[in-house]
Amino acid sequence: MSKVPLVRKAIVGATLAHNAPTNNPNPLVLDPTENQWTPAALERAGSTLKALNRMAKRPPVHILFEDVGFTTSTHKEERLILRNVSGEFRSGELTCVLGPSGAGKSTLLNILAGYTTKGVSGRITVNGHARDMRVFKKLSSYIMQDDLLQPRLSVCEAMRIAADLKLGKELGKAEKELIVEEILQTLGLWEHRNTRSEHLSGGQSKRLSVALELVNNPPIIFLDEPTTGLDVVSIRQLVVLLRLLSRQGRTIICTIHQPSASLFSLFDRVYVLSRGMCCYQGAAPLLVPFLTEVGQICPSTHNPADFVVETVASDPEASAEMSELCQNGKLCRKLDRMTLRGGRKPVLHSDESIQRIFVEHIAKEQMQKMEFPTTFLTQFLILTKRMFMQSRRNSITLWIQLIHHVVSAVLLGSIFLFVGNDAAVPIVNFKFCISVLVFFMYTYIMIPVLLFPLEVRMLRREYFNRWYGLKAYYAALTFSSLPVMVLFGLLFLVIVYLMSGQILEWDRFILFVFCAILIAICSEGFGLVVGSAFNATNGSIVGPATVSPLLVLCCYGMGFGPYIETRMKILMSLSYLRYGLSGLSIALYQKRTSMECHQDFCLYSDPKLILRDVGRILKVHKIELYGLEFAKVLHHISF
Numbered sequence: 001m002s003k004v005p006l007v008r009k010a011i012v013g014a015t016l017a018h019n020a021p022t023n024n025p026n027p028l029v030l031d032p033t034e035n036q037w038t039p040a041a042l043e044r045a046g047s048t049l050k051a052l053n054r055m056a057k058r059p060p061v062h063i064l065f066e067d068v069g070f071t072t073s074t075h076k077e078e079r080l081i082l083r084n085v086s087g088e089f090r091s092g093e094l095t096c097v098l099g100p101s102g103a104g105k106s107t108l109l110n111i112l113a114g115y116t117t118k119g120v121s122g123r124i125t126v127n128g129h130a131r132d133m134r135v136f137k138k139l140s141s142y143i144m145q146d147d148l149l150q151p152r153l154s155v156c157e158a159m160r161i162a163a164d165l166k167l168g169k170e171l172g173k174a175e176k177e178l179i180v181e182e183i184l185q186t187l188g189l190w191e192h193r194n195t196r197s198e199h200l201s202g203g204q205s206k207r208l209s210v211a212l213e214l215v216n217n218p219p220i221i222f223l224d225e226p227t228t229g230l231d232v233v234s235i236r237q238l239v240v241l242l243r244l245l246s247r248q249g250r251t252i253i254c255t256i257h258q259p260s261a262s263l264f265s266l267f268d269r270v271y272v273l274s275r276g277m278c279c280y281q282g283a284a285p286l287l288v289p290f291l292t293e294v295g296q297i298c299p300s301t302h303n304p305a306d307f308v309v310e311t312v313a314s315d316p317e318a319s320a321e322m323s324e325l326c327q328n329g330k331l332c333r334k335l336d337r338m339t340l341r342g343g344r345k346p347v348l349h350s351d352e353s354i355q356r357i358f359v360e361h362i363a364k365e366q367m368q369k370m371e372f373p374t375t376f377l378t379q380f381l382i383l384t385k386r387m388f389m390q391s392r393r394n395s396i397t398l399w400i401q402l403i404h405h406v407v408s409a410v411l412l413g414s415i416f417l418f419v420g421n422d423a424a425v426p427i428v429n430f431k432f433c434i435s436v437l438v439f440f441m442y443t444y445i446m447i448p449v450l451l452f453p454l455e456v457r458m459l460r461r462e463y464f465n466r467w468y469g470l471k472a473y474y475a476a477l478t479f480s481s482l483p484v485m486v487l488f489g490l491l492f493l494v495i496v497y498l499m500s501g502q503i504l505e506w507d508r509f510i511l512f513v514f515c516a517i518l519i520a521i522c523s524e525g526f527g528l529v530v531g532s533a534f535n536a537t538n539g540s541i542v543g544p545a546t547v548s549p550l551l552v553l554c555c556y557g558m559g560f561g562p563y564i565e566t567r568m569k570i571l572m573s574l575s576y577l578r579y580g581l582s583g584l585s586i587a588l589y590q591k592r593t594s595m596e597c598h599q600d601f602c603l604y605s606d607p608k609l610i611l612r613d614v615g616r617i618l619k620v621h622k623i624e625l626y627g628l629e630f631a632k633v634l635h636h637i638s639f
């Protein structure tokens, strides 16, 4: 019998037993007729995630913030986005941050999660200690509104990679498998485990985002607008799931646009923001009595969430009064006893026990001294494997690249047909070198300029949630692009080298290929810099616009090489392309016999003269060394 069915049986036995009478295979999908969070549903869901909680133990987290302000400044004005708001989010509770559009909900979440740090004032404490971002980032997960999933990976593959990166050596392979399966079962994704992420529905994608972040069992999870774009059923499933996660001792904070009345009742705590001020903080059932205190009577037929948002948005006076009454978040309306309708009680810890567990956890973290759960080498290997898998499955892109290389090679070869050994047209052969340079430059700059901005959005989530370091990511990215670059580049170069009739000597050809690949690697590094700083639209303007002057500088001096002015030489030394062009022309002309002359007189029969006159002066070995060093430096900078 295979291991997986055994594991599955062990984990979900109880769940399936519960589901049998209702014939409901997914513990979180409530019956269509079941419009409430019933004891049965809670019991079904509560029987899951046991392995995760047992194996990846984490301390509960209370987060307290006092007088948090956020100001943005432009050259024209300073804008106060958050006005000294206070509040507290506790473990075992599901909190909803409500407010009209532009109230500052995402800003508050960004600040609490540590995503925004500049321009922030106030105090944030975690379990009574000042927030230490190094520890806090390992304990928290932030699921952003526009989170993208890694394409071309199945649900199971994505989860396994997340487990390898986030759990490291903390757990063995079998335990990770168990956790992955348990989470997928709980989130109702097990039956879609072999579906690629790009084929998942909106609700399933959101659940996968949550599943990926759950792998290391973070005790605090922030979600920005997790329900955007989902239908009513998916929204309900997701909120029910979040409630289950909070019931197991986690602190879950999410912003939600207009929850329905039944959905609103699933939240333990509500935090209302308006114009950067806190207008209410406390238990969801106490919101309506609070509104009554400020003269805003919510009709019994009205959804309290809609009512409060409408009130604070349309009535600034009421909003100010509410803010004053709750002291901008300092006062929290609490239920005497946290009661759940028919469900299990949340795991609530005493403040003293939380303090003790947390201090122990910090001591353990400080002993480990590791910023990420895995070493650089492990991150590099896992990421390289993931990138190889993705590029292998992206067959259309590979075909396009292959056709691009072959067609361009045949075109270039036809233009420069058999010019390689003809002393009558030496400058034409030099132009051949420039054409090869331009091909590698544009091809390998434009790929990252167009594709990397999308990748950056995925990278942002994974890096922020401490999956891996940037060095490991860029090393894996460069390494994983090498095979395609070398293979297709070689194909291109074989075609153009033969068609243009260059001298057939192995060492010459190898040096020519080596220089061309170095140009490609440097150009890719340049493209990554542009792609990480600009979106695809701006990048496709900035990329070529930046590289064009470098191209001009690299070709300067053609025909009057020995007379290039010193200031121009200095400027030219800034262009990595110049070193590339020197390398290519040296590969073709250095130490070779005189070129064939089919006319009475050929000025450039001696290849040394060509090198001199096109500005590739004869200090050949020095140029080569500088070129390689500069290429290395440029590539490092791009890291």
Ligand SMILES: Nc1ncnc2c1ncn2[C@@H]1O[C@H](COP(=O)(O)OP(=O)(O)OP(=O)(O)O)[C@@H](O)[C@H]1O
Residues within 6 Å of the ligand: 072, 079, 081, 099, 100, 101, 102, 103, 104, 105, 106, 107, 108
């Ligand atoms: N970095 C920034 N620079 C300038 N203005 C900002 C910045 N960040 C946020 N704002 C402004 O702060 C206000 C609050 O933005 P925020 O995204 O937090 O609102 P929100 O409540 O999440 O709105 P929505 O529900 O529409 O997403 C908005 O007016 C926004 O324009």
